Amino acid sequence: MSATGIGATVRRKEDQRFITGKGHYTADVNRAGQTHACFVRSPHAHARIKGIDATAASKMPGVVAVLTGADLAVDKLGNLICGWMIHSKDGSAMKMAPHPALAQTKACHVGDPVAVVIAETLAQAKDAAEKVQVDYEVLPAVADPAQAQSAGAAQIHEVAPKNTIYQWQLGDKGKTDAAFQSAAHVTKLDIVNNRLVPNAIEPRAAIGEYDSGTGHFTLWNTTQNPHVARLVIAAFIGMAPEHKLRVIAPDVGGGFGSKIFIYPEEVVALWASKRVGRPVKWVAERVESFLSDAHGRDHVTHAEMAFDRDGKVVGLRARTIANLGAYMSTFSSSVPTYLYATLLSGQYNIPNIYCEVDAVYTNTVPVDAYRGAGRPEATFVVERLVEVAARELSIDPAELRKRNFIHQFPHQTPVILAYDAGDYNASLKKALELADYKGFAKRKRESARDGKLRGIGLSAYIEACGLAPSQAAGSLGAGVGLWESAEVRVNPTGSVEVLTGSHSHGQGHETTFAQLVSERLGIAIDNVSIVHGDTDIVQFGMGTYGSRSGAVGMSAIVKALDKVEAKAKKVASHLLEAAEGDIVFKDGKFTVAGTDRSVPWGDVALNAYTAHKFSGQELEPGLKETSFYDPTNFTFPAGCHVCEVEIDPDTGETEIVNWTAVDDFGVLVNPMIVEGQVHGGITQGVGQALLERAIYDKDGQLVTGSFMDYCMPRAHDVPSFKVGVTVTKCPSNPLGIKGCGEAGAIAAPAAVINAITDAIGSEQIAMPATPQAVWTAIQRGNATRKAAE
Amino acid sequence: MPAVSMTVNGKPVTADVDPRTLLVQFLREELRLTGTHVGCDTSQCGACVVHVNGRAIKSCTVFALQLEGAKVATIEGLANGDQLHPMQEAFRDNHGLQCGFCTPGMIMAAVDIVNRKGHDLDEHTIRSELEGNLCRCTGYHNIVKAIAAGARAMGSGAAVTQKAAE
Ligand code: FES
Numbered sequence: 045m046s047a048t049g050i051g052a053t054v055r056r057k058e059d060q061r062f063i064t065g066k067g068h069y070t071a072d073v074n075r076a077g078q079t080h081a082c083f084v085r086s087p088h089a090h091a092r093i094k095g096i097d098a099t100a101a102s103k104m105p106g107v108v109a110v111l112t113g114a115d116l117a118v119d120k121l122g123n124l125i126c127g128w129m130i131h132s133k134d135g136s137a138m139k140m141a142p143h144p145a146l147a148q149t150k151a152c153h154v155g156d157p158v159a160v161v162i163a164e165t166l167a168q169a170k171d172a173a174e175k176v177q178v179d180y181e182v183l184p185a186v187a188d189p190a191q192a193q194s195a196g197a198a199q200i201h202e203v204a205p206k207n208t209i210y211q212w213q214l215g216d217k218g219k220t221d222a223a224f225q226s227a228a229h230v231t232k233l234d235i236v237n238n239r240l241v242p243n244a245i246e247p248r249a250a251i252g253e254y255d256s257g258t259g260h261f262t263l264w265n266t267t268q269n270p271h272v273a274r275l276v277i278a279a280f281i282g283m284a285p286e287h288k289l290r291v292i293a294p295d296v297g298g299g300f301g302s303k304i305f306i307y308p309e310e311v312v313a314l315w316a317s318k319r320v321g322r323p324v325k326w327v328a329e330r331v332e333s334f335l336s337d338a339h340g341r342d343h344v345t346h347a348e349m350a351f352d353r354d355g356k357v358v359g360l361r362a363r364t365i366a367n368l369g370a371y372m373s374t375f376s377s378s379v380p381t382y383l384y385a386t387l388l389s390g391q392y393n394i395p396n397i398y399c400e401v402d403a404v405y406t407n408t409v410p411v412d413a414y415r416g417a418g419r420p421e422a423t424f425v426v427e428r429l430v431e432v433a434a435r436e437l438s439i440d441p442a443e444l445r446k447r448n449f450i451h452q453f454p455h456q457t458p459v460i461l462a463y464d465a466g467d468y469n470a471s472l473k474k475a476l477e478l479a480d481y482k483g484f485a486k487r488k489r490e491s492a493r494d495g496k497l498r499g500i501g502l503s504a505y506i507e508a509c510g511l512a513p514s515q516a517a518g519s520l521g522a523g524v525g526l527w528e529s530a531e532v533r534v535n536p537t538g539s540v541e542v543l544t545g546s547h548s549h550g551q552g553h554e555t556t557f558a559q560l561v562s563e564r565l566g567i568a569i570d571n572v573s574i575v576h577g578d579t580d581i582v583q584f585g586m587g588t589y590g591s592r593s594g595a596v597g598m599s600a601i602v603k604a605l606d607k608v609e610a611k612a613k614k615v616a617s618h619l620l621e622a623a624e625g626d627i628v629f630k631d632g633k634f635t636v637a638g639t640d641r642s643v644p645w646g647d648v649a650l651n652a653y654t655a656h657k658f659s660g661q662e663l664e665p666g667l668k669e670t671s672f673y674d675p676t677n678f679t680f681p682a683g684c685h686v687c688e689v690e691i692d693p694d695t696g697e698t699e700i701v702n703w704t705a706v707d708d709f710g711v712l713v714n715p716m717i718v719e720g721q722v723h724g725g726i727t728q729g730v731g732q733a734l735l736e737r738a739i740y741d742k743d744g745q746l747v748t749g750s751f752m753d754y755c756m757p758r759a760h761d762v763p764s765f766k767v768g769v770t771v772t773k774c775p776s777n778p779l780g781i782k783g784c785g786e787a788g789a790i791a792a793p794a795a796v797i798n799a800i801t802d803a804i805g806s807e808q809i810a811m812p813a814t815p816q817a818v819w820t821a822i823q824r825g826n827a828t829r830k831a832a833e
Numbered sequence: 834m835p836a837v838s839m840t841v842n843g844k845p846v847t848a849d850v851d852p853r854t855l856l857v858q859f860l861r862e863e864l865r866l867t868g869t870h871v872g873c874d875t876s877q878c879g880a881c882v883v884h885v886n887g888r889a890i891k892s893c894t895v896f897a898l899q900l901e902g903a904k905v906a907t908i909e910g911l912a913n914g915d916q917l918h919p920m921q922e923a924f925r926d927n928h929g930l931q932c933g934f935c936t937p938g939m940i941m942a943a944v945d946i947v948n949r950k951g952h953d954l955d956e957h958t959i960r961s962e963l964e965g966n967l968c969r970c971t972g973y974h975n976i977v978k979a980i981a982a983g984a985r986a987m988g989s990g991a992a993v994t995q996k997a998a999e
């Protein structure tokens with residue numbers, strides 16, 4: 045391993061600009077002559093728009109234009125779409141309702157944009173937005189997914205009777221029911237996977253600009269996947285053909301999924317820039333993030349796990365209602381289906397699994413992928429069931445897990461996925477050691493002496509990352525391919541630019557991708573730059589989500605580097621006057637095998653461009669190669685997290701006193717960055733378990749619409765984490781990488797709740813386990829015990 | 834529009850401002866110092882932390898007009914030319930940032946914590962002092978490490994740099 049190669053802890057190249065205030069985020073972009081947009085948003089969860097009167101607003105100082113859904117219709121712009129087709133059990137297609145960028149006939153959630161004011165300054169735009177008169181006829185609303193399908197519930201979209209988008213299933217119902225019939229023990233749980241707001245600290249933003257001379261549009265946007273944004277805005281919205289639309293994602297301040305999707309505001313900013321003939325800038329305020337960024341999770345599930353006499357799992361069945369909100373966001377349909385039910389086997393050998401999912405519309409912000417996307421929900425179901433079963437069966441939870449682990453790979457689960465590699469025993473064992481599982485009983489006694497309740501909880505999670513291959517994804521309904529692209533450009537002086545279709549919004553690609561190139565070509569890491577986030581510069585790419593950039597994005601770079609090396613060897617063979625087959629490339633030098641005759645990398649790069657030593661008939665000049673890499677399988681990161689809590693029974697307050705994470709991410713490119721991803725993921729998972737919940741009241745008002753009432757994890761809510769790894773190489777990509785971005789968020793909620801329920805001796809606790817909820821559960825437990833005495 | 838004069842990163846500035854202009858807007862839009870960020874509208878995230886007369890404040894909570902004659906320091910003024918402030922170095926060395934959006938506010942808050950609490954900071958102190966700053970990426974683990982290391986470094990010779998910057 046070189047000092048800057050794969051596996052080295054290299055300080056991040058991108059940090060210089062961020063620590064000096066020179067980062068360049070979308071909100072930092074200013075264009076000559078730009079105007080500012082302020083959206084008029086529905087204050088009602090469900091309301092017919094009877095009319096919009098913009099007369100007074102238009103007369104306000106500085107106002108350039110007031111645009112509404114009617115104007116959008118005049119320009120014949122298409123609707124936002126959901127790009128993953130799901131079919132119901134009966135074979136019918138999912139019920140996708142129209143989603144115009146500005147509501148046209150009715151508003152379907154609080155925050156639904158109904159008009160936009162464009163003005164010289166932001167203050168003027170805001171002032172005028174207050175004067176836009178919208179005549180609403182308020183309609184009954186439904187916000188609770190469990191109520192959405194009931195007879196009296198408000199009907200949101202005509203295309204979806206009973207607000208039902210699809211009724212989907214996976215697995216063999218007959219066989220699974222039979223397994224339950226003959227089971228020795230069945231554990232049952234009702235689970236609400238609480239609704240979350242992603243809340244990247246950088247709010248979304250967009251600047252649209254139209255060049256009437258060329259007919260080109262440019263969009264600066266806080267997006268995780270600029271090419272997909274361009275594709276959707278070109279092909280479905282019909283703003284402009286792709287070659288006349290440039291999407292630039294400069295530095296992006298965190299995404300966690302919420303910046304994958306194509307949102308109304310960027311569409312409107314682009315469209316309005318043509319309408320007003322000047323650039324249009326929009327930056328979300330935090331309240332708009334709460335009211336318009338796609339939320340996450342929001343499942344209501346009943347799940348059961350069946351065991352035989354030996355404590356072996358013989359079946360799992362689950363029925364889930366998934367809330368997709370008021371409209372189907374870009375990838376929303378795939379989250380509670382192929383990203384959820386396919387993971388219900390966990391790390392266990394479960395012969396029979398059956399899952400039914402109803403996706404429903406409600407009068408809430410659309411719900412889509414949020415860090416983990418479906419996989420945290422699945423892990424929570426599986427790991428809560430196993431934990432509760434262990435207690436019911438009086439088997440140590442670690443032992444029950446061990447008894448059911450998968451040992452043979454590849455392993456075909458009954459729910460589509462074929463796990464390629466893993467060693468679940470190894471990560472469990474290491475986690476238990478690091479967490480001093482053996483010493484827990486003693487620590488619990490010590491806590492008891494201080495009047496505290498101590499609990500320990502495990503979460504042995506698995507996830508499927510690097511969603512692939514495209515053919516398989518296509519057969520499951522994906523509207524896009526799930527490969528990644530890379531172009532490696534070698535300059536005449538030997539320095540290298542890599543154009544990647546992946547996108548970094550905190551993951552550190554400028555460093556990790558450069559580590560790969562530095563090692564492979566034997567050049568200094570400073571001579572490599574990674575270019576991403578601009579559709580005019582980078583070839584088509586799929587962006588970053590689902591922990592895919594290492595496994596898929598870097599693999600594409602490997603393939604392009606293979607081609608670069610092959611071509612460079614040809615150039616070297618001319619320089620060395622040797623047969624191409626005799627050239628060996630190692631440590632940045634091309635050598636004639638078995639001799640000491642060599643040329644360095646830089647000479648070969650230069651000669652590839654001067655082309656003095658070979659003719660154009662023999663070899664094309666230049667040194668630049670592209671690859672589009674489509675993996676052979678998903679990757680399957682897995683591991684075991686152990687959470688230890690101490691609870692004050694008088695206040696119900698939970699303190700996380702120890703956290704141990706042992707993850708198997710395959711080959712690590714930069715352990716420092718990997719650990720950082722784990723820390724961040726765990727903290728989001730702890731947030732879900734202890735603090736965060738988006739609450740709608742019965743009228744569809746978001747009660748938790750700011751940082752004042754939506755509880756974000758702060759530094760004092762989490763401890764420092766013990767992080768370890770085990771490694772089984774991923775056989776499905778050339779680098780053996782599995783991906784690490786989501787693991788913490790997937791593992792953590794179950795670990796926390798398992799620890800809390802262990803401490804208080806009650807399984808009845810909903811997320812977030814606030815002090816009030818924990819205190820109430822303790823009182824309920826005390827009351828039950830008293831009654832029994 | 835009324836005029837306001839202040840010193841920002843050692844340079845005197847004077848400008849006419851709309852009275853409702855917040856300091857953060859003044860810095861970002863008038864002076865184009867975009868290192869100071871806006872992450873919320875309720876003064877809770879700390880992405881906007883700058884120093885005013887040597888104390889950390891959230892620049893989204895004051896009007897530019899209130900700062901007549903004040904000395905303002907932003908993230909852009911923290912390094913001494915090419916020489917980074919020890920707290921900046923510590924954030925890089927300890928991987929105390931991912932997306933970088935909270936980072937300027939975190940670093941400015943961190944320097945202020947050291948100014949108030951000294952160079953030997955334990956984890957508990959750092960975590961409770963960070964209650965005004967949100968980070969969604971790092972899980973705080975490495976930010977806490979970075980601040981402890983940066984505090985120590987500020988206590989050694991490197992502190993001179995920091996004084997020079999203020
Ligand atoms: S922008 Fe000032 S605290 Fe959030």
Ligand code: FES
Nearest residue numbers: 931932935968970
């Ligand atoms: S590094 Fe992204 S919010 Fe802190």
